[in-house]
Amino acid sequence: MSVLCKVSRFLTNSLNKNAFKTINDVRFFQTATKQAKSMNIVKMSVIGASVGVLVGAGYSVNKISKDRKNFTNEGTQVEIETIKSLPSIKPSRKVVYPGDNSGLKLTLFQYQTCPFCCKVRVFLDYHGISYDVVEVDPVLRDEIKWSSYRKVPILLAKVNEGYQPLNDSTMIISVLGSILEDKYKKIEDIVKYYPNIFFHDENGKFKQEIVNKYFLMYQNTLPAGKSMDYIVEERKWRKWADDVLVHVLSPNVYRTASEAHQAFSWFSEVGRWEEYFPTWERLLMVNVGAYAMWLISKRLKKRHHLKEDVRQSLYDEVNYWLEGIRVRGGEFMGGTDPDFSDLAVYGILKSIEGCNAFKDLLDNTKIGVWFTAMQEKVDSQHGQQYVKY
Secondary structure, X not given: OHHHHHHHHHXXXXXXXXXXXXXXXXXXXXXXXXXXXXXXXXXXXXXXXXXXXXXXXXXXXXXXXXXXXXXXXXXXXEOOOOEOOOOOOOOOEEEOOOOOOXXXXXXXXXXXXXXXXXHHHHHHHHOXXXXXXXXXXXXXXXXXXXXXXXXXXXXXXXXXXXXXXXXOHXXXXXXXXXXXXXXXXXXXXXXXXXXXXXXXXXXOOEEEXXXXXXXXXXXXXXXXXXXXXXHHHHHHHHHHXXXXXXHHHHHHHOOXXXXXXXXXXXXXXXXXXXXXXXXXXXXXXXXXXXXXXXXXXXXXXXXXXXXOOHHHHHHHHHHHHHHHHHHHOOOEOOEOOOOHHHHHHHHHHHOOOOOHHHHHHHHHOOHHHHHHHHHHHHXXXXXXXXXXX
């Protein structure tokens, strides 16, 4: 028994010593680990701070450089220069009118359902002017990489020195309208009246705007049958179409996720995306585009101060347009025939023709009568009679 007690006492002492040593080893390891972690945290903090300083400095330098450039450019006017050759991009399709005698050779870079692109197409179709179409991928936009202007529409017009780019739908229509008034005018000369000007707006945001884009260059001679009051009124409605009407579209077209997907599916169909783009690209445009626009539409609703029920804002603006026509006393804002404002509003509304928002618009306003009459005028190239060639 005494032997057993001694053995037991020995084992106990040995275990206690080993346990104490183990505890000390663990404590040492923990301390060393904490020290290593502390050193790592310090190093990471220093590195993070350094990166932050560098990024911040880079941002500051870039912002200062940009602000200086903006300050230097403010108030300056820049003309859109011609390019020597047509970009080597095969047209998606050609729109040919056998009766076209305008002499214009045009290529339109566009999205099929972009309201601003629709405005340009409606103007060309109404006047029976032939043109090539390049359908641009709205996500990747590879087709317009040749241009510093990263929006659509872009219209390239063949001129003596190469090709004259025309940017912004309203400016495009004003340039072409000026040309159609006088066959001796040249596009490269007329475009000089529409320079870009750089400025800061009332909120301090740096912008660029095209000067005179709502003006046709009549060269001090008004068109027959048009007074100055009429021309001023026409400009007012063209500006309303760009500044007000177009901004109620997106929150209505993409009002819900399902409506956004329906709209993009229609865009794919009418824009023939399956024919022009690879499958993966088309699916990306439909699914990612629909989801993105659904999210963006919520911000646009707030930015443009639309009503909680955005449909009511759409109905209100269309009724405002119809009331304007009623006051003028004709079938169109232009009277018996469409004018530039009719064509602009028709083009903008045509861009949503296959969407749920447009169907609701037909059901809840009287826009259908005017829209159908416009469609008949445009489809018959009624405007060919006004082309002075």
